[in-house]
Amino acid sequence: MVATINEISIHFMLSLIQVAAAVILVVLILLQERSSGLSGLMGAGDSGGGGGVYQTRRGAEKIIFAATIGSLVVFTGLSVVQLIV
DSSP: OOHHHHHHHHHHHHHHHHHHHHHHHHHHHSSGGGGGGGHHTTTTSSSSSSSOOOOOOOOOHHHHHHHHHHHHHHHHHHHHHHOOO
């Protein structure tokens, strides 16, 4: 079966959007506070020896967290669509 120009352009556009979503996802993950991830569980973010204090996300931290989840959903959705198409 020979692929048409439309099929090739759809695959190319999906790939291009998926790469952009991956880059955005990586940037958003790197922008998050260091002590909120696995390093915080291991004690890397603590100044004291005990457990950390739970803090709610506010301001830019909350926006970055929501944008990270949103870009993860977009990236996952694009991956599934590309498998189907």
